Amino acid sequence: MARKTGSHSEITGPRIRAAAQHLFARHGYAAVSMRQIAAEVGVQAGALYLYTPDKQSLxxxxxxxxxxxxxxxxxxxxxxxxxxxxxxxxxxxxxxxxxxxxxxxxxxxxxxxxxxxxxxxxxxxxxxxxxxxxxxxxxxxxxxxxxxxxxxxxxxxxxxxxxxxxxxxxxxxxxxxxxxxxxxxxxxxxxxxxxxxxxxxxx
Amino acid sequence: MARKTGSHSEITGPRIRAAAQHLFARHGYAAVSMRQIAAEVGVQAGALYLYTPDKQSLxxxxxxxxxxxxxxxxxxxxxxxxxxxxxxxxxxxxxxxxxxxxxxxxxxxxxxxxxxxxxxxxxxxxxxxxxxxxxxxxxxxxxxxxxxxxxxxxxxxxxxxxxxxxxxxxxxxxxxxxxxxxxxxxxxxxxxxxxxxxxxxxx
DNA sequence: ATGCTATCTGAACGCATGTTCAGTTCAACC
DNA sequence: GGTTGAACTGAACATGCGTTCAGATAGCAT
Known part of the structure; x- marks a missing residue:
């Protein structure tokens, strides 16, 4: 599967930032993995790299x-x-x-x-x-x-x-x-x- | 090699705590590895476990x-x-x-x-x-x-x-x-x- | 119905992680 | 000077990491 109804860059991008913010604050940057962020968004880890070049930039x-x-x-x-x-x-x-x-x-x-x-x-x-x-x-x-x-x-x-x-x-x-x-x-x-x-x- | 002159539990233990404190403060708990702490003390990672049951207790x-x-x-x-x-x-x-x-x-x-x-x-x-x-x-x-x-x-x-x-x-x-x-x-x-x-x- | 393309999957990569443990080394004691 | 045992090594373990990428999918335009 890919691209559910109405799923877009404009939706997923902000959700990734929101998930990262939430998880970084709770557990700390170093303790949070890209896979955890992806899971919170409901996406595979690879997809994050369509929205950020790397974890550090996030x-x-x-x-x-x-x-x-x-x-x-x-x-x-x-x-x-x-x-x-x-x-x-x-x-x-x-x-x-x-x-x-x-x-x-x-x-x-x-x-x-x-x-x-x-x-x-x-x-x-x-x-x-x-x-x-x-x-x-x-x-x-x-x-x-x-x-x-x-x-x-x-x-x-x-x-x-x-x-x-x-x-x-x-x-x-x-x-x-x-x-x-x-x-x-x-x-x-x-x-x-x-x-x-x-x-x-x-x- | 093992046990240099006068090297003891009473020396290594505090040095491990000091190294951990320094590194945790600088980089954060999650970002510091047991191997980094060991290296700062001048010891192999396994030796740390003679002084602490695990990283969390440290x-x-x-x-x-x-x-x-x-x-x-x-x-x-x-x-x-x-x-x-x-x-x-x-x-x-x-x-x-x-x-x-x-x-x-x-x-x-x-x-x-x-x-x-x-x-x-x-x-x-x-x-x-x-x-x-x-x-x-x-x-x-x-x-x-x-x-x-x-x-x-x-x-x-x-x-x-x-x-x-x-x-x-x-x-x-x-x-x-x-x-x-x-x-x-x-x-x-x-x-x-x-x-x-x-x-x-x-x- | 067909093709296009943005969006996402899933597997793989090399490497680092915390922890364990059999074995080595050497100061101290008899 | 042989023995003991505390202090440490070094390799191994399963697992997870950030990142890449060929390929699958599905909404949109034609």
């Missing part, structure tokens, strides 16, 4: 797509004025975007070591662009005297680590709702970078 | 040793009085302990998915004990009115994620010294959980 493409999507969504945010509003917007956006994509996030942070050098550089550059966006906010806030951060680079990495950690525990329909989680993390981020006006939306 | 033992060492070192801290002092102590301890063991930390957080169910439960229980220690501090602080945290569980995980993130970037001899890094993170942690007295040791 991983690199997932990571690049995730980070490019992240940067694009961030760029599409409405402009906010003032470092405090911009930080609040960043924190809420980060939580909201990551909460919906735990698999992609996990892969993008954990499988870097399985990328070949060229792919690694490309992915790292994307991540750095995102980090730089936050660092710019912190620098502006420090210059304006509304944030007290001894080191903007350290604070950037600390905040991103704190916010991204939400994917380790948040589950849809759990004890805390999405909006609550966004608000609490945004407040913690605001408070962490310090000084003047202490904010407390949530009680 | 991983589980590394993770358990790390978490037990963490809990033990934490328990050995001098008693601190008051939630604010206890949080400061926790944050500085966490940074200090993790900064010296990036490989073990990375494995303990990343390779959970490669543990068989029994090992997973045991390791998870250890991690939870450590998290509970921090959460107790936050609860006491909230009760005393010195911390403002809407949800102590969320705040616990957020702080631990923020602090643990130090292992992703800190390198000995880098731009920032150990004491500086500890102080900055401790301040960020203190500020993140909020309200009354805003602390600012570092400038």
């Amino acid at each position: 991983l690199a493409d997932l990571m690049r797509d995730h980070l490019e999507g992240l940067l694009e969504a961030f760029a599409d945010l409405p402009p906010a004025s003032g470092p405090e509003a911009r930080l609040d917007q960043f924190a809420r956006f980060h939580i909201g975007y990551h909460i919906d994509r735990p698999d992609a996030v996990f892969i993008a942070y954990m499988e870097l070591r399985n990328l070949e050098p060229d792919n690694f550089s490309a992915i790292e550059a994307l991540r750095r662009r995102y980090e730089n966006a936050l660092e710019a906010i912190l620098r502006d806030g420090r210059a304006a005297g509304v944030f007290a951060v001894p080191d903007t680079k350290l604070a950037t990495l600390a905040l991103i680590a704190m916010l991204t950690g939400v994917t380790n525990w948040y589950r849809e329909g759990g004890r805390l709702g999405r909006a609550e989680v966004e608000a609490i993390y945004a407040d913690m981020a605001r408070n962490a970078v310090g000084s003047p006006a202490r904010v407390q939306h949530t009680a | 991983l589980a033992d590394l993770m358990r040793d790390h978490l037990e060492g963490l809990l033990e070192a934490f328990a050995d801290l001098p008693p601190a009085s008051g939630p604010e002092a206890r949080l400061d102590q926790f944050a500085r301890f966490h940074i200090g302990y993790h900064i010296d063991r990036p490989d073990a930390v990375f494995i303990a957080y990343m390779e959970l998915r490669n543990l068989e169910p029994d090992n997973f439960s045991a390791i998870e229980a250890l991690r939870r004990r450590y998290e509970n220690a921090l959460e107790a501090i936050l609860r006491d602080g909230r009760a005393a009115g010195v911390f403002a945290v809407p949800d102590t569980k969320l705040a616990t995980l957020a702080l631990i994620a923020m602090l643990t993130g130090v292992t992703n970037w800190y390198r000995e001899g880098g731009r920032l010294g150990r004491a500086e890094v500890e102080a900055i993170y401790a301040d960020m942690a203190r500020n993140a959980v909020g309200s009354p007295a805003r602390v600012q040791h570092t400038a």
Whole structure:
């Protein structure tokens, strides 16, 4: 058999990426075989090579797509004025975007070591662009005297680590709702970078 | 050949664990073969099985040793009085302990998915004990009115994620010294959980 | 009905894997 | 200096890996 009704490149391609993302996140890139991915899609292993040149590209493409999507969504945010509003917007956006994509996030942070050098550089550059966006906010806030951060680079990495950690525990329909989680993390981020006006939306 | 001068179980055993820790952290559990570990130790693959029943136990033992060492070192801290002092102590301890063991930390957080169910439960229980220690501090602080945290569980995980993130970037001899890094993170942690007295040791 | 072509199968390739074990080697003891 | 036994080798095992490719299949156009 081959080519069931309506079966197409446009169907199988995305299903392969989805299966790979799911399995890579669950078991790790190195622990997942092409045959397992193929089985999840309902296809033989050989068929995967019509959609990806090799396993490594499958991983690199997932990571690049995730980070490019992240940067694009961030760029599409409405402009906010003032470092405090911009930080609040960043924190809420980060939580909201990551909460919906735990698999992609996990892969993008954990499988870097399985990328070949060229792919690694490309992915790292994307991540750095995102980090730089936050660092710019912190620098502006420090210059304006509304944030007290001894080191903007350290604070950037600390905040991103704190916010991204939400994917380790948040589950849809759990004890805390999405909006609550966004608000609490945004407040913690605001408070962490310090000084003047202490904010407390949530009680 | 076999048994070079003074070569013993007491030498080879630790060297195997060290090699495994190093390689697992660098490439991931699933991507590292027993032959690679053996080669790093300077031994044939079969010899590893004099020191570990299998690859899985090698991983589980590394993770358990790390978490037990963490809990033990934490328990050995001098008693601190008051939630604010206890949080400061926790944050500085966490940074200090993790900064010296990036490989073990990375494995303990990343390779959970490669543990068989029994090992997973045991390791998870250890991690939870450590998290509970921090959460107790936050609860006491909230009760005393010195911390403002809407949800102590969320705040616990957020702080631990923020602090643990130090292992992703800190390198000995880098731009920032150990004491500086500890102080900055401790301040960020203190500020993140909020309200009354805003602390600012570092400038 | 016939041919075309995108889609997929199924077998094969060389190689690596975790693990076992009979046999070798050498420091230590009598 | 002969014996013992812990420490290790080296080959073998079944199995699985990523990848290739000739051939089968089936939807579409004619």
